[in-house]
Amino acid sequence: MSKMPLITLFMVSWLMAAATAGNFYQDFDITWGDHRAQILNGGQLLTLNLDKASGSGFQSKNEYLFGRIDMQIKLVPGNSAGTVTAYYLSSQGPTHDEIDFEFLGNLSGDPYTLHTNVLSQGKGNREQQFHLWFDPTKAFHTYSIVWNKQRIIFLVDNIPIRVFNNLESTGVPFPKSQPMRIYSSLWNADDWATRGGLVKTDWTKAPFTASYRNFKANACVWSAGKSSCDSKSTSAAFEDATWQDQGLDAAGRNRLRWVQQKYMVYNYCTDSKRFPQGLPPECKRSRFL
Numbered sequence: 001m002s003k004m005p006l007i008t009l010f011m012v013s014w015l016m017a018a019a020t021a022g023n024f025y026q027d028f029d030i031t032w033g034d035h036r037a038q039i040l041n042g043g044q045l046l047t048l049n050l051d052k053a054s055g056s057g058f059q060s061k062n063e064y065l066f067g068r069i070d071m072q073i074k075l076v077p078g079n080s081a082g083t084v085t086a087y088y089l090s091s092q093g094p095t096h097d098e099i100d101f102e103f104l105g106n107l108s109g110d111p112y113t114l115h116t117n118v119l120s121q122g123k124g125n126r127e128q129q130f131h132l133w134f135d136p137t138k139a140f141h142t143y144s145i146v147w148n149k150q151r152i153i154f155l156v157d158n159i160p161i162r163v164f165n166n167l168e169s170t171g172v173p174f175p176k177s178q179p180m181r182i183y184s185s186l187w188n189a190d191d192w193a194t195r196g197g198l199v200k201t202d203w204t205k206a207p208f209t210a211s212y213r214n215f216k217a218n219a220c221v222w223s224a225g226k227s228s229c230d231s232k233s234t235s236a237a238f239e240d241a242t243w244q245d246q247g248l249d250a251a252g253r254n255r256l257r258w259v260q261q262k263y264m265v266y267n268y269c270t271d272s273k274r275f276p277q278g279l280p281p282e283c284k285r286s287r288f289l
């Protein structure tokens with residue numbers, strides 16, 4: 001028997017996988033920093049640079065309303081103190097929604113801080129910060145946002161680090177009607193980022209570089225007032241729709257607890273000094289979940 005069909009099948013599935021892996025030329029626009037932001041390897045790699053004159057940034061061409069969005073990022077290595085790499089989803093305007101990852105650099109050997117926040121209807125003040133269980137500058141790691149109607153889950157290498165539940169029934173607004181773009185930028189924030197601004201950027205180490213690859217959006221694209229998920233034909237095109245009702249099972253809850261107990265360095269939900277009138281309502285409802 002000929003081996004042709006098997007080989008053809010293999011090639012077709014490989015081509016399809018490549019097609020869904022995303023291409024930075026197709027999916028993003030460079031919006032800041034001129035030549036400091038570069039798309040390389042035929043669209044498979046993007047780098048942001050920061051030098052003394054400027055940082056750089058990019059944003060997605062598409063707007064999304066719910067989905068799962070994955071990006072692999074390798075952060076500024078060595079002495080990255082004073083630098084901030086932001087990676088977030090945001091809608092527009094004064095009452096915008098936002099889902100943030102922010103990586104605060106540090107001296108060589110000292111840990112990065114991963115800062116997270118959720119803004120709904122323009123209101124945030126929901127910071128949680130973590131150190132990571134690996135060195136995020138040595139290799140690419142996957143940072144994901146699952147955003148469905150019930151909750152937002154932040155994941156690092158598929159491990160949930162934070163969950164923001166939809167508690168609209170108790171009066172906490174939840175991002176659910178404003179489409180968001182993906183944004184990322186690398187900039188200098190040595191007035192506050194590292195040890196509260198005590199450690200300054202060492203410009204002799206510039207340019208500083210963060211790298212991105214393997215962007216993947218299993219997400220509803222918003223265009224001309226319509227969601228691609230509302231039409232049957234395109235929502236069937238999802239590679240994987242498990243995000244739509246994704247929550248945490250027992251294993252997920254265990255991992256979240258592990259991260260929050262061992263790696264969380266700040267939690268607004270336990271900062272009663274900051275909220276003398278009482279902790280925000282979502283904190284009372286659900287310590288972890």
Ligand SMILES: *[C@@H]1O[C@H](CO)[C@@H](O)[C@H](O)[C@H]1NC(C)=O
Binds near residue numbers: 107113195196
């Ligand atoms: C930098 O390292 C110090 C010392 O380990 C740590 O306290 C701090 O949280 C780290 N991150 C930042 C952003 O300052």
